[in-house]
Amino acid sequence: MPPSSTPPDEVHSEKFLHTLMRRQLKLSAACAAAFLLVLLGMPLANYLAPQFMATRVAGFTLTWLIVGVLFFPFVWIISWLFIRRSIALEQDEVNSVKR
């Protein structure tokens, strides 16, 4: 997409950059937190509750089912939510400047 004109001065203010980075980082950090909670929680669950994590579900142990199969769709959902939000965020920023 070619730029239509030089951006307004507002873009170069300290405030604009600060808000821009802050909003995007907040979104990324929230998604990362959800992901890390589960990813880093799994070894801890294995460590603290080995009996429970070894429960059999359709032949799988619970922990094998979560890590080996269910974790993938979980991450797809996070990434889909992130993309939707971050594209909306960027559109919002463009609108706020062009207005």
Add this chain to the structure above:
Amino acid sequence: MTLTPLLPLAFLEGVDPWILVFSLVTVGVTIGMGFWSARQSKTASDFYVAGRSVSVGWNASAISGEYLSAASFMGVAGMVMSSGYDALWYPVCYACGYLFLLLFIAGPLRRFGAYTIPDFAEGRFDSPVFRKIAVCFVLFIGFFYTMPQMKGAGVTLAYIFPGLPYWVGVVLVGAVITLNVALGGMKGITLVQAFQYWIKLFAITVPIFVLVSVYGFYGSHLQANSVQPAVAGAVATGDAARTLETAGEIGRKPLVEKAPKDDKWIAPFGPLTTKAVNAAAAALPADKRPALLAEYQRPYSLLYTYSLIIALVCGTAGLPHILVRFYTNPDGVAAKRTTMWVMILIGIFYIFPPVFGVIGRNLMPELYTGLAGIKGTDAVVLKLPTLLGQRFGVLGSILSGITCAGAFAAFMSTFSGLLVSMTGALAHDVYGRMLRPQSTAAERMRAFKFAAVLIGGVAIGLGCFVEPLEINFMVGQAFAIAAASYFPLLFMSVWWRGMTMKGAATGMLTGGLCALAAAALTNFSTLALDKGPMGKVFAGFAPLNAFWAQHPLLRILCEQPAIWAVPVAIGLMVLVSKLTAAQVPRDIRLKMLVLHAPEQLGLKQEYIQEHSAGAGH
């Protein structure tokens, strides 16, 4: 049906024609596509980043195709078979590490616009010196990553041609790919990589579906690995009875001596993560062993697991041959969309290799002791489909041929991707920017080809040494080095404006070199244990194993260095940047705007104008 009467060559003895045909077709199509697209890529821009005109679907397939290496295709299955649950972290983190890339790095990096990571390093800090440092790591990580690909090639060829020495396979495959890259560049690679993703997905899923429908589902095979009844001959009740029943249904074969026991294999903190403590216990007198195991085994393997997860998740976000692909997206939004599709494509793929490992454990336990010409379980993906031959004749050979074709696609695509990024670093950064900045376009093209041959040669040489090491393990180490060098660099310089060149360089060098040294030491000591010729070459490192038997914690920290190397790198970056705060680039606000503001605002154009007018380079 045999080829021997037609081709009187000794090494073709015992070659399965189906396997040979499928493999040759894959290699032939790959080379053909490379040559075909070579005629279409003319300019240097085409060669490096495909003219930045690749659509999201193509690019996502290509990134996935490049990423799914011999480690994913063969190594994961082999490691699940040999180590059980703990090996599952590899496929999970290989796939999910992309989330970090998506959340923090993909969009900004694409907006900044540069051909390679060294370009980014120089542009962000206005420092040609830093470019040189960044180039070194493209090569370090690249060479570490090519070694397992070469092992995959050696193992596969030794499987196709029984009796062929390991090194012949390495040299043969290495030479073919090097030639392909030297002639085609990256435009060729994009097309070939995308095609190879679909080959790999097909090659892993079709044999699995057939195996599962004949021999029982993923879950049933895991069910068969429940704890066996404690006393032989005792009447089994409850869960144990169901286990025996399932084991009977799926036709489970008795485990061999070398295989890990069922309860250790299926549970977390099994043979992979407890190896160091077990070795330490073995060095003690028998009466002291249980105390040591009880105290250290589980905590240390928890530490091992965390360090492995950090290495794989952060490392994915710092792999140079993957990052270079993000520049082929038209803009930051496309870069993010591509990343999401990559996660879906590779996630689907990674569900399947562990199934091979699980079924292989039940039905082909003889792999634990190694078959003729193949060491260890890394060949399970290739070998397992031949079981079907007992019931369905030629079907077993065809499916084994398909997995061989997939294995070829795996190591060929990753090796060529690595070769392109390493050659790009050498030709574009070292030759084009440092040695001969005034060189013409034709000279640069020649430099690219020469660099490709040079790097391919070195990679082949290194590949010949690593036969005793596990494929997946070596890739994990390459990830650890990337996690301690590029990941902190990218993450911090995208999100923290106070970063200075000196801070970035100190952190990246210290973290990366520490991880590199630790990984190399671990490998040398493992090679010293080898009974073959490698054991003699690396005999000097044998005393290290005795040292590690006394200090299992140090062994774990060396084998999986990410847990300390990543914080060291980030900590040094912050510390040194604070000390040299006066040297933050003057136009840092504009740089940050270019990284984070949407493209529609047109800041990039402004940045380029200001930069060419002001800095004068």
